[in-house]
Amino acid sequence: MPQLRKDPISGRWVIIASERSKRPDDFRGNSEPKPEAPAAFCPFCAGNESKTPPEVYSLRTPGTLPDQEGWRVRVVPNKFPALARGGQSERFQKGVYEAMSGLGVHEVVIETPDHGLEVSDLSLAHLQEVIETFQARITSIEAEHQYQYVQVFKNKGREAGASLSHPHSQIVATPIIPKRIKEELYGAERLFKKYQECVFCRIIKQETAARERLIEQNGHFCGLAPFASRFPFEMQVFPFRHSSHFTDMSREEVQDLAAVLKSVLTKLKKVLADPPYNLVLHQTPNPNITGGEWPGLSKDFHWHLEILPVLTRVAGFEYGTGFYINPVPPEAAAEFLSAEKTS
Amino acid sequence: MPQLRKDPISGRWVIIASERSKRPDDFRGNSEPKPEAPAAFCPFCAGNESKTPPEVYSLRTPGTLPDQEGWRVRVVPNKFPALARGGQSERFQKGVYEAMSGLGVHEVVIETPDHGLEVSDLSLAHLQEVIETFQARITSIEAEHQYQYVQVFKNKGREAGASLSHPHSQIVATPIIPKRIKEELYGAERLFKKYQECVFCRIIKQETAARERLIEQNGHFCGLAPFASRFPFEMQVFPFRHSSHFTDMSREEVQDLAAVLKSVLTKLKKVLADPPYNLVLHQTPNPNITGGEWPGLSKDFHWHLEILPVLTRVAGFEYGTGFYINPVPPEAAAEFLSAEKTS
Numbered sequence: 001m002p003q004l005r006k007d008p009i010s011g012r013w014v015i016i017a018s019e020r021s022k023r024p025d026d027f028r029g030n031s032e033p034k035p036e037a038p039a040a041f042c043p044f045c046a047g048n049e050s051k052t053p054p055e056v057y058s059l060r061t062p063g064t065l066p067d068q069e070g071w072r073v074r075v076v077p078n079k080f081p082a083l084a085r086g087g088q089s090e091r092f093q094k095g096v097y098e099a100m101s102g103l104g105v106h107e108v109v110i111e112t113p114d115h116g117l118e119v120s121d122l123s124l125a126h127l128q129e130v131i132e133t134f135q136a137r138i139t140s141i142e143a144e145h146q147y148q149y150v151q152v153f154k155n156k157g158r159e160a161g162a163s164l165s166h167p168h169s170q171i172v173a174t175p176i177i178p179k180r181i182k183e184e185l186y187g188a189e190r191l192f193k194k195y196q197e198c199v200f201c202r203i204i205k206q207e208t209a210a211r212e213r214l215i216e217q218n219g220h221f222c223g224l225a226p227f228a229s230r231f232p233f234e235m236q237v238f239p240f241r242h243s244s245h246f247t248d249m250s251r252e253e254v255q256d257l258a259a260v261l262k263s264v265l266t267k268l269k270k271v272l273a274d275p276p277y278n279l280v281l282h283q284t285p286n287p288n289i290t291g292g293e294w295p296g297l298s299k300d301f302h303w304h305l306e307i308l309p310v311l312t313r314v315a316g317f318e319y320g321t322g323f324y325i326n327p328v329p330p331e332a333a334a335e336f337l338s339a340e341k342t343s
Numbered sequence: 344m345p346q347l348r349k350d351p352i353s354g355r356w357v358i359i360a361s362e363r364s365k366r367p368d369d370f371r372g373n374s375e376p377k378p379e380a381p382a383a384f385c386p387f388c389a390g391n392e393s394k395t396p397p398e399v400y401s402l403r404t405p406g407t408l409p410d411q412e413g414w415r416v417r418v419v420p421n422k423f424p425a426l427a428r429g430g431q432s433e434r435f436q437k438g439v440y441e442a443m444s445g446l447g448v449h450e451v452v453i454e455t456p457d458h459g460l461e462v463s464d465l466s467l468a469h470l471q472e473v474i475e476t477f478q479a480r481i482t483s484i485e486a487e488h489q490y491q492y493v494q495v496f497k498n499k500g501r502e503a504g505a506s507l508s509h510p511h512s513q514i515v516a517t518p519i520i521p522k523r524i525k526e527e528l529y530g531a532e533r534l535f536k537k538y539q540e541c542v543f544c545r546i547i548k549q550e551t552a553a554r555e556r557l558i559e560q561n562g563h564f565c566g567l568a569p570f571a572s573r574f575p576f577e578m579q580v581f582p583f584r585h586s587s588h589f590t591d592m593s594r595e596e597v598q599d600l601a602a603v604l605k606s607v608l609t610k611l612k613k614v615l616a617d618p619p620y621n622l623v624l625h626q627t628p629n630p631n632i633t634g635g636e637w638p639g640l641s642k643d644f645h646w647h648l649e650i651l652p653v654l655t656r657v658a659g660f661e662y663g664t665g666f667y668i669n670p671v672p673p674e675a676a677a678e679f680l681s682a683e684k685t686s
Contacts, residue, residue, distance in 0.1 A: 006571055014572065024615055180664050206439060313502070315503060315505075323523075336367050
């Protein structure tokens with residue numbers, strides 16, 4: 001089983017992933033990205049359902065069977081999970097160090113049976129189904145009452161960490177609330193006290209009024225280039241309505257999210273010639289088990305998506321300081337992106 | 344002038360580096376690493392001194408002139424600085440946002456005139472001169488009383504962010520204390536209160552007794568694989584004597600640091616076939632201007648080096664959560680590295 005270990009000074013947790021354990025030879029000459037697996041061997045393609053662990057969820061044509069063709073969106077456990085279900089949860093203390101068993105969930109959401117498409121190519125109706133699949137899996141995993149945080153993310157392209165090019169996202173549920181999320185929660189709580197208002201709501205108002213970093217908006221959602229963007233062409237997508245959790249979207253809101261997401265990803269693709277990117281969801285911890293710990297949470301925090309194009313390298317200065325150097329002002333990025341036609 | 348901007352929620356600062364400003368076309372098809380510049384055009388080679396800004400420091404043969412051949416170690420301002428000296432320091436507030444002028448220092452330490460060498464190839468005597476050069480530049484920059492933190496780091500190899508292969512390190516001085524450093528300072532302060540002892544001293548004692556993550560040691564220094572390693576084959580180098588600042592080393596300690604550094608970098612090179620890596624120094628902020636703010640600093644904090652091989656990719660899960668997934672337990676890494684002969 002994987003092990004979670006805590007750095008005593010910073011409080012940062014790492015996953016020592018024994019299931020993926022590697023020897024030095026696995027890394028020799030390995031810093032160059034590998035070519036993605038050719039489509040012929042893709043375990044995520046329609047017809048290759050037997051190459052993945054059995055599905056835990058799918059949206060499929062009525063009458064078709066699980067782990068057979070006929071699906072539109074399919075969710076399977078990760079074959080090489082970073083964290084795994086089952087087993088006893090144990091905490092270890094050894095001198096100054098703390099560790100715990102790596103219990104968790106690691107699933108793959110295969111977003112389409114068609115290898116050649118990508119998320120921005122999907123129809124709005126299909127993209128809504130992908131979003132509803134995320135909602136369904138988050139709800140189901142949170143109902144297990146064991147995992148404090150559910151992280152949805154997407155790595156697109158080799159440079160962004162994808163080992164398969166077939167469109168997919170991942171879901172990892174962790175037994176503790178990650179440090180990065182705690183920082184955001186504390187920051188949001190502090191700023192709510194200062195402003196007597198959700199700081200994200202305030203940012204959304206300021207940005208949609210100023211418009212200099214606004215990329216896209218419709219009835220329920222907007223896409224921004226954040227004021228303190230770490231990376232060139234970084235984007236954030238916010239719901240206008242204050243809401244702390246991704247599962248709390250109406251059907252209408254899901255439709256508008258699909259539209260904004262398709263638009264900003266299409267713009268990104270056109271402006272930057274199909275760059276690799278990471279997409280991550282930020283939401284509040286599992287409401288089933290953290291209600292007590294974070295009393296003001298649902299009023300303080302505002303869920304959002306971050307889209308991080310992989311165009312520059314994180315290097316020594318960033319690792320040393322946590323500072324990022326960004327050579328593209330977000331105002332310039334927003335200007336290029338918002339000018340791009342998406343149809 | 345570059346601008347420093349603060350993310351209101353997390354408190355993370357970024358540098359919007361106007362001097363390096365780029366357009367979308369600069370990134371088109373640009374996610375693949377570029378080949379390093381061939382030696383013929385290397386501005387860091389002996390004989391090409393006129394291709395860099397005028398040197399600010401050098402160790403050279405008596406009788407040779409600045410910006411001419413005859414140097415062994417040479418320090419020059421970065422031609423495309425992330426932060427720049429001069430100008431007024433100003434703070435801006437705009438709604439929820441905070442920014443300040445990007446005053447700072449960005450220098451390059453050219454570690455040898457010989458393009459074909461790397462740090463682990465340098466003689467111990469030469470490596471001592473490189474270390475003493477870092478000490479001299481830190482002392483000099485801190486004496487300017489304007490910069491709260493001086494960060495020394497090295498990016499080795501394209502994948503680690505180096506744009507030139509000629510052996511060099513960088514020094515960036517920032518007008519504020521970076522978030523990552525503050526976190527370590529607060530963590531160290533908290534743990535000093537708990538243990539009535541420096542937590543790093545405690546870690547060093549625990550690791551040199553247990554030996555399962557110990558890679559190297561001599562009279563004054565040791566090299567470890569950290570318990571909560573984020574990356575495969577990550578290493579930390581600590582002085583045995585409690586000390587919070589890099590400039591506080593005796594000549595004997597500099598000799599031992601050179602020996603441990605040469606040894607661990609040689610082991611890394613042999614075990615992993617010359618991997619790209621980042622090396623970063625962690626020390627206390629500028630003692631000339633922060634004495635008041637961090638009263639217990641020199642007793643709480645213990646300076647150290649981090650060496651981070653670039654073998655895996657930081658992707659969506661890491662960006663979302665701050666969690667890292669490491670497929671090589673540090674005990675296994677230490678076993679491979681410590682078994683490797685260095686001569």
